[in-house]
Amino acid sequence: MSAQTQTIAGIVIYHPDQANLLRLVGVLAPDVREIVIYANSAFSQQDEETLRAAAHGTDLSVMRPGSNLGLGVAYNVLLDHATKRGAPFLLLLDQDSLPPPGAIPRLAALHARLATAGKKPAIVGPRPTDWSGKPLRSPPEQEGGRDETKATRVQFVISSGSLVNCEVARAVGSFRADFFIDAIDIEWCMRANHLGYSIWMADDVLMAHELGRGLIRLPFGLLLTDQPPRRLYTFLRNQLAMLRMAHVPLAHKAKTLLALPLRVAAYLVHNRFSRETRNALWHGLIDGARGKLETRESVLGKSSP
Template sequence: MPTPPAASAPRPVAVGVTVFRPTEAQVAALLARVEADPRLTIVFDNGGLPADAAARLTGRGALVLSAGRNLGVGGALDAIARAASGAGARQVLLLDQDAAFTPAQVAILEAALARLRTLSLPPAVVGPRPEAAPGRKAPAYPRRPEIPDYGSLVPVEFLATSGSLIDLEAYARIGPFRSDFFIDGVDLEWCFRAWGKGYGCWMETGTALPHRVGAGVIRARRLGIEMPRQPPFRMAAYLRNSVYAWRLPHVPRRWKLRQAAYLPLQALLYWADSGYRPGVLKHLAGGVLDGLRGRLGAPRGLP
């Protein structure tokens, strides 16, 4: 993995983008972002970034990192955070490869983080209001109880990492993302850990980011449930990590109880959407069993 360049002057914010098998359109959008934003852009290739695209990004001032294999979301984000710190950044904005987030929106989050530093509760992260891209489902961020809003800023239990502006000093004290979660629940666990260590996680309602998770939406209108349509390996990883998180002391009991009631309904809905295929049920059951046994890391069936 390349060593990040030494910083000649402090960089308030670096932008980190994780890519995995990006399309030509996603590479073009990433190149345009690097050209439009004077902030240092750090790209972590989890696999599939063409060599010519990496060279073009580097030629335009981006720092391109790779471990030569897929580290998962948690491992990639930690590599980005380390590189941002090494380059002298004080905060890092994390983005997925398909996130459309402008430099002006980054400035909005910078200002929000500065406002939050006036509170007695130090901030760990601030992110935009989630919106659903066409045909997709936006994540929901439950409000953190017993903490008041601060103007346009709302305290939330957790935020998706894509669009999140992380305070790197807080990150150093809270600890890295769980690389063994690999893909799902990485953001949730880290934010609960941040709250447990006396840091806050906030949503800035004054700006928004469309989310494109999954390939469509699975709905059960009578039950009031909507969930992204994901490949079986990812749904199994979600179940595994959710079940494993029940043993973590910093995950609130209220969330564990909610998940204990919600996860079986989600699993049943997902299985029904697959046409009740036995292989899918076996995959989901294997994920739950892995969570109970603490078998983490790269999920089974990972492409």
Template sequence: MIGAILVVYNPDLALTERLLTRLYGQTEEVIIIDNSPKPHSFKKVIEHYTYLHFPENIGIAAAHNAGLIHLLKLGCEYAILLDQDSLIPTDMVFNLSSLLKASKTMKQDIVAIGPRIHCSFSDKNVRSLVQREVFDYEQLVGVTQIIASGMMIDLSAIDEVGLKDESLFIDGVDHEWCWRARSMGLSIARAKQVEMLHRLGDSRSKFIGVTYKVGAPIRLYYQFRNILLLSRRPYVPTYWKVRCLFFMPIRLFLNSVMQTNKRKRLVYMVRGIWDGLLGRSGAYNKHWHH
């Protein structure tokens, strides 16, 4: 049995309904976790689903965990995680679950698999410049991490790997779980022939010919803080630590000088760096007032 976990936050209803229409019938269970202040109904496009509403916004990690625990109680074998900015093909769940099942017979310890990501902003397939491929086997390529949306998890691995790290709240949650699994000798894979459309970031900007992602100011707090928190952990890849720490001053400059809301962005980044250095985690409003 396969269950889907869709996390939404102030969703674009047209986009979310389009995703649910594609998802309908692909899984036996659908859990919608809503971190928005006001509740939403999706009955227009999907009849049977479990709806969990957290108006105080518990973050992506806690939302995933609520869904994963629910699916484990229902006896599901696999869970597919999705967010509102993705659009999946109508056979994605079948294809990913088939590859996970096949990997079991080949005695490969693959605990999570994701599709190739096609970014709707750049209209290009997302490729990491530094992430090395761990293994290459027919339909699968082993990788160090995959993003949460489109990630299918073998739920039997939760006992060993554990749930998502709620202390991170949002940014880096998906990667941290993958790295933790890999530090235990387990594998993460990407399907070569399965592609998903996904929007990365809120918008794009260019500086001296280089395009970079622009997110909401509050996200900068979590991004900067979580880089500093994760950089202390031994199982986090060295290349990731070096790259993120190297680009931190550049991102600080771009987001405080080249964007609108300069002061607001700078405040969030400085607070993120401060809390990261102090080792503070959890939700922003635990430590600061908006």
């Protein structure tokens, strides 16, 4: 059995669109050993059976933690499951992504080529696009960024669509459960880079991905992801928490601090200074500065009036 067909795919869902989830399962099934759904919201047995039929014989199971424990917990549980099953790779996905058919063998082959070349890859991810096929903004490149294998070494990749080397992941350590959601992938990738591993984006593997509610376009070509107020809290809090982490590059910290006033102003204006937005940003600033992180779903209530 080849490495890519031993891959386990883990999909984290939260009130998903069933049609999109069915399509995603159908694309993944031919190229993985098993599909595991981690349900951070209620998911019926009937919907599970429908997904199992869409997998066409590929093992599919649903994990139901009973409440929304956040992405970090979900990733750690999925990684532990893949490790116990002896899988070389874990493919992380959320319900808002759709990789092309055959993406997993191509990402696994790139992993192998980079490993053979001594690059110590931790994660190889696709190049995300919007649903029209237009590439989304790329993360910063790392030194030695281009590779003859049509890959770019980057500071981080988004978690969805990322093929994680399970053995390397054990060395890098757990995903930040206390981040709950937002910047979990960024922090983990930066930690991996700091430990001597590398993060890569496959330039020729495109994956449709829905980023938040769209983009907010600012002067001078600047773009912000449009997020609901409750996500503004975790985004701001976690980015500020990363300022105290030694493995986070100084350039990223400087960029965070310089962009902070513009981000806050843009979100306030875009959301018409709503009370929910003001509360979310205020709590994010205060808790981020204090390093007060929570893992409970109640963290999303920080934006409530």
